[in-house]
Amino acid sequence: MSKRALKLSEEGAHLSAKQSKKHWSLGLLDSMKDPDLIYKETERVVIIRDKYPKAKIHYLVLPKDNITNIYKLEKEHVSLLEEFGELFKSIQAEYKSHILNAGFHAAPSMLRLHMHIISKDMVSPCLKTKVHWNSFTTTFFKPYKDILEELKENGFIKKMENDVHKSLMATPLKCNQCNYVPKNMPQLKDHLLSHE
DNA sequence: GTTCTAGAAC
């Protein structure tokens, strides 16, 4: 995330005189208010459909409180995170025939803490790049349970080193359901259909 | 995060 985006988030996303459009990294704040995207809502939490789903089922779970990302979490947020877990359970119960994963990106691009709930098929026209793939299928994707445990244990989430992040994004493509190693993204996307 | 597209890869 750029320094500029961070500054915007800290200042409450106001617009400067010269700036006509909000920075793209603030997009989730608008999506959270979009009735067409909202799937479910509680006192503390909003669940939206991802605008560019990377699998057949792809939701985002976000707090209404202004928590920027996982690295701003503290012990006091454990109960909020436990609600995330309950909401994940209820969605998994709703989609009995699908396997869903819940987790957070180690270095999210978009502001406002958001937990992905995503089906393992990874079949979607919006899944296009190696970075898309590796952000959900490598350890860049931090499972919900791991984050909850780490927060309970340490009271904060340890940042991923930049070089680790870079090498995870450069990981060669590999199927998330078998040992198939595709040559490129189109080949991977074709292959994923064979698991359907 | 997405879009666009130059030029690498095939």
Place this chain on the structure above:
DNA sequence: GTTCTAGAAC
């Protein structure tokens, strides 16, 4: 010649 990836976007 076409497909595919990767970097810029003021």
